[in-house]
Amino acid sequence: MKIPPHLEKLLDKDQRLHGVVLQTLGVFELWLKDNKVVFFPEYTDHGPEHVESVMHGAEALIREEAWPHLTAQDAATLLLAILLHDCAMHLSEDGFLALVSAGAPWKPRGRLFLDRMGDHPWPRLWQEFLREAARFDEGKLRSLFGDTEPARNPDTDWKKWTYRDRLLIGEFMRRHHARLAHEIALLGIPGPGIDRLGFAQMDEWLRDLAGFVARSHNLDLRASADLMPKNGRRNYREVHAPFAMAVLRIADYLEIEAPRAPRELLRVRSLKSPISQAEWRKHEAVVHVRQDEADPEALFVDAEPTDVKTFLGLRRLFQGIQAELDACWAVLGEVYGADTRLRELGLRVRRLRSTLDDVAAFGKTVDYLPVDARFRVSGGEVLKLLVGPLYEEEPAFGVRELMQNAVDACREREDYQRQNPDRRIDLPELEADVVVLLEDNDDGTGWLTVEDRGIGMSPDVVQKYFLTAGASFRNSEAWHRQHDDESGTPRVLRAGRFGVGALAAFLLGDEMEVTTRHVEEDRGVAFTARLDEPAIELRWCERKPGTTVRVRISNSEVMDRLLSRAEGESWDWYWLERPTLVRKILLRNEYESYPNSVGPTDGEVVLKRRLIPLHGAPLPLYWIRTCHPDFDDIQYTWNEGGHGTYVHNGFVLREPYSADLTSDDYQHLWYGYGWSEFIRRPRISIFDRTNKMPVNLVRTGLSTGDTPVDAVVLQSVCRDILGALLVRTPAVPNEMIPLVIADRFRAGLHPSIGTKMFGWSWLWWSQAGIGLADGAMASQIAMHPICFAPIFRGTDRMPAVSWVWQVLKTECVVELQGFKHDSREDLHNIMAQWMVMFHDPLAVVDDKPFERGPDIFGPFSLLTPRSTLLIVCRALWEAWRAIDPRPETIQYASVGEHWVLEWTGEDNRKLLDLERLATIVPEGIENPIGIWFDCEGPNEDLPDEDMIMSPLAEAWEDIIRHPVIPWDEAERRALLPHAYSELSEEITRWEAVTKLEQEQEAGGRERSDRAVTRRQST
Template identity: 35%
Template sequence: MSNFKLPKLLKDLLDTNEYNFSIQEAIKEFTSWLEDSKMPFFVDYTDHGIKHLQEVLATTCALIPKKSKDYFSSSDAGTLILSVLFHDCAMHLSKAGFKELIYGNYSKNIIAEFDKKTWTEEWEDFLFFARRWDDNKLSSIFGTDENGIARFSVQDPFEHFNDLNESDHRLIGEFIRKHHARLAHEIAIFGVPGYEGVALRVNEKLPLERRDLAGVIARSHNLHVRDCLDYLQYKFGSTREYQGIHAVYLMTLLRVADYLQIQSSRASEIAFKYKEIPSRISQIEFKTHHSVKNITATHDDPESLQIHALPSEVELFLRLKEWLNGIQSELDASWAVLGEVYGKQKGLRKLGLSFRRIRSNIDDVKQFSDTVSYVPDLIRFDIARAELLKLLIGPLYSDDPSYGVRELMQNSIDAVREYDQFILDHPECISKPRRLQEKDVEIELSPLINNQAYMTISDKGIGMKEEVIRDYFLRAGASYRQSDRWKSAFEHSSSSEKNTNKSKVLRSGRFGVGALAAFLIGDEIEVETRHVTDEKGYYFKTQLETNTIEVIKKDNINVGTLIKVKVDVNNYKELTNNSYRKARPGLWDWYCLEYPTIARKRFSITKEHTTYTSKFKFNEDLIKNDWKKLNSNHPYEVFWSFQNAPRLICNGLFVSDSDTLREIPLSHFEGNLHQFFYPLYPKIFIKDVDGLFPLNLQRNDLRTNDYPFGKELVTDLITEMIAWFFYNGPDNLDYFSEKDWRGKWLENLIVMRKSSYGIKIPSLMCNINIKHIIYLLKIDTLIKTEDDECIIFRGKFNTDHVRIKNTNNDYKPHIRQLQYRLNSKDKKQLKTYTHEDYQTENKIKYFVEWQKNNWLMASTKNCPPSWLYYTTIRQ
């Protein structure tokens, strides 16, 4: 039996309420439930039980000034009691109640004026976004370990509902907290969800409209009061009064009273000392409550409430300041809405609050600073906006305007892919007119006139909405891809892998560079854009130093985006430079796929233009068929090939053609296998729908020293090599050239005898009786020995010779080389010559065996005879 006690004002008025019995019964049943509840999903929260409800009710009474009590009716009292009873009871939901809420019959309950989704839909949406929480959010919900890492990741509790763990309880708690105001309203009307049905409900002798009013008042404590006015007008015909109930007034009483519950009694000091609370948010809330030492109304200002607090650290001080500012805002908003609703009513205009202002000992920060050991202010890293952006953007991309073109091109490509996906999801929007241009993305460079030109990047993509322009395109580091809006539109959860997010769009943008990229090209940009769902478009013109950007709404703009950048003479020269570099292609030739279609044009003064052709252009479907796919568990697809292509492509964009991406770390080879042959990495194409491939910030190299899949790729290469030998090796050694069949990844790998060939691995040659080894230098054509006890391979004489000795064979090493003496002016027949070995610096003497038209073949002394096809030698 609960010991719930009502304040005298409310108790006396309730005794005269015509629904006293139903309300008293509700108090008894609900407080008994709350008293028995352990708040299973809110183990770290401050008090939300019976004591909290009594304190809220007591505070509401203290907030009613004497002049208002004449208009505070018994119906007001009964409704206020119920609304306070309901307002936080969702946090006491049981495990069975939560299951019923989400997947039982209760899940279909909707108050249509406020809500559009069932509880099942709300839960699925919540999980969708929870799986995409960043590290800060995960840490705030689940707490962190000793390394500062979030203690848990997001799992769907219903996959193991009979065995919920701590992370499940915290996740469910966050969902209930987010929606507890809605559930308070529904509990008032439909009852409390429990095991396979409703566990508790208000006696239906209390009319539905009374329960509804109490519910919407409970709901209002987590909304703006004005958000509830339309509902009151629609359901009850008035915002001022219904059957003696002044709902708006009760809403202000509840929200201010609930806000004022920050006294230390809500946070058990004993529990805090002896119980680990991993959530940093909960820790701060506990400490903040305990830092409030007194709340009193004895200030000289009769309409102010005095708060005395002693925050022991700056984070508590800032939380208190936030709370004080919040309650002052609530008081201001409450007084404003009371004036709007009741101000013209002669009697009801007296409905008000006892306080208008909040005062505290931390208001005077300078004076308070003298009483604590820390500086009471928000001090953190910050930036000087335009100045820092100037310092960062140029060096980040080596002041190369081609990277600016790449970023804007990539944004346009992403926008086209998003448009296509959006139309698949919303076919009704296909009739909206798109930009009038031939290709999906067009990049144009105007002629240089008076040392000035313009580059225009336009696309037929999805376009930008106002909030995208403001919050992402013009904000450095704010990636639209990471926003809830983008994820909701273009991501889905994989059906094959739990808790794995998969974008529906192959999108490359990830770092939030946005408009900054344009300033690599020039110092002024113009933007014209229209989103596919908007009836109007937007236009603005700006420089990096502009303090206030005026965005103009424009009619007659087709769907898509156009960006025009003023180009100075130096950047113009760089942009017209056709030189191909390892770190970037020439003439903005960044995109290597056929779709979306791209045109790159350069105009002359006569308005004639040159259309640049792409050096590399692959069909995405052909890559899947012609390139070999690496089977791995990485969250992106890896394809490799030895075709003519940049060394690394990601989502169709050129990343790098650097030779450093060829080198395979020795650690990827088993044992000493790397000592005998030297395969190189092939060309790599990455399909990274979720933006997880480890590119550096400039996106011209890896963040890591090697591919994350390097070892798997080496295994795949060797497997492919062996398979090649079995299926593609020549049947006849007499009529083929080594370079025609050895494979580009098999440098220095082939071993040949008179009638057979193999792989240069000592363990494979242990049973061969070898008398001589001939090392070929600078020979790409086929050379054969006439002796099966002699083997030939390409390699490094001094290193491979020592390693082959490990086979325990007794043999003599020789060298035979074919040279083209291109720079030799001496056409006479040579008999001998010497070369210095660059590794040992030893002089090696060669005996010429054959010479013709500046070609010669020579060998070391007593080298066994061999022969080659002279017709294969370039004449």
């Protein structure tokens, strides 16, 4: 690299300094030429040619009057700073790992200027960056990688790094390359060892200063000048550092001519990173930089951008250069203006002009319109039009958004206090951490006030986040720096996520009054906001830390909706005990009573809140905990209804005013698992610090159907069902088996099983015990003993062993108990009831149409050409045979007086004791009427899709490890030791539940007996 003549002439004044500068340039030139910029494969040139070009540009910038005042130390500092300013771009893989690895050998030693920077260790910087990268939005990912695939942490072995890994590391180094330049000046180039390539032997202060000047090109110039020692701000050891800083930054900016991004390279490779593509297009569009003929202090740039993005990018670049020129001249005037001798230190250039200044004239030379056209939101009405339909004009959603902000703020304040235990915070005196108050006025309008003892907002947060649609402070890097632990995981739960809280408040009214004060601020901020306000005035105010938001409800209809349903769940969104929250209504008019309240007292109604267990807290008896590595805690229950609802970080995900399902409802079933549709989804409470739960924007549910939470909860529910079976399966003699089903299994075996619709349809039962009526599981067993099971259907392609899957797929179970018919009308009523359950009409009765389903082989044509037997009640069999004659492939025979045996294929009646069978199944048992036998082993021809095991069957095979759970408890324990060991926790819980139910039942009988006694005595 050739030193420009004027700078070399200065160096000649100090031969020793000249020599070490030349030696350092030579050493670094070899490194810059050899290195391949492994983290910046698509960047424009930052090699020796760029360094030399900036050197010559720097010399050309120095005005003639300044040269007499410059020293050899000035020349050395400037040349070394130019050499350093981009050298970190050439860092190797080993060099990077030497910086960021735990226990890294790179230890910058304290120096005058390095000490003043307050730098964090490189490993900490890298970990913070990785945490930020994990939250890159789609725009950032696309600009960096060209796609929206999430960034991943690079492997610790650099040989396994992908192209994306290198681009990610490059982004990190781009942000911090100026700092590394400073450290390289003192320590040399990072590498695997301690024998590093570095500067030639020279004074340490000079290396420190040259590194600081290099670093300043990525810092604010005025702030950098202010870091100079007070007595050496103008001239520190014969170095005019602020002047060198100004020369370097402008020379680096102006090195933008096309040769820096040669077209030839673009012919042989494509650039994947949109950032790199845009930079190369900008450099390519600059044809020439020259002196402006009309103005000796101006440069003129000939630019020919061929597309509007490059045009806009260059316009911003030229505006940035002009802003830098203005700042440089201002700082040089501040530093040297008062010195009559040094005020000559200045630049040749004050202004930058270009062919893009006259947009109209430039527009005539290209085939596109050089304008910044994009979607914009004009005025508050548009925002209101967007927010209203999004939240279905529902004011209760506005209440929820304000609640979320307040609860989150209280959690953040608690975290702040834990991190700053010595700091005392004078909090407002409120009834709870969050107070929600609805007040009505005489004219039918009112106010909704949400006041909290939270962390509060600074003026900066108010402006950048609270008043900006879609900008969530809780997703910002500033928030994560304050509330993340060392691993990058937030220490606090967050309910707010999407940055629409303030806008949603306008669902309640058109005007919002806010006062707030951050815990670190000495005073608060107050303002009144409307969506159509052209400028919102922020004023200082005196208040304690926290936030108060008051929304004026000007629409009487909105007020009526909130008041009329306040006793329900219209705005009972938050269900945790801490942070505490109180919901109140202050009535000035007469309204109907509020049964779901603690009050009223003097017109003030305190509404009740539903409460659920806290994160990690001991659980009540009817709550169950499970876990998933992505979430902090998962709890669920069927208690008090609420099947199928999610509660995320304390806030319920549901529509306003939606009532919870009762324990007898079967509508909220677990879909998506085929067989397990009969298991009702419980209420699930998720604690999720990293916000991985896919909550939809309106927070009424999830944005995707399948979540990892559902999978682990279903697994836990299956275990709990098996635990209930081990505890609650009764011990009965064989002749009592049919009656037991009606008495015990169809009532309260497990809260996940619907009692009205499905009864015991998920089990088969025999003399030996009970088993799981799962097609894939049953097909593996040759069941010769008599086995009672629910009525089921078959098709021409589905063997009878898969009957449960088929029945539950169509959401049906036939429960025609003790069937006797006296007329065709009676038969029709029963058939109609059955058809409603099946959603699949089968026949025509009394000219009333019942369309046959597409795969129905007949009401009881359950048999495929396979030796399978079915016992059917004769009365029912004869009635349906009259309606729908049996196919010829089905054979039948009488079993005693009351039953008919059907079969297909080979006649296997010899396997059965039909006389004994006739005595075991007397007429009129109060159970679904069907007895199923499989006289063969597994069916090898069963289609794979029909053999998929249900989650409960998989759990049964893995834990029970036997097809039958015996009736006798002692036999159960002897036969199933693994199950009792594996399910010990579930068994203990169900023993406690059963004991409590027995005590409650006994107490109820005792109260009933006392009431009868009182009535008799009366």
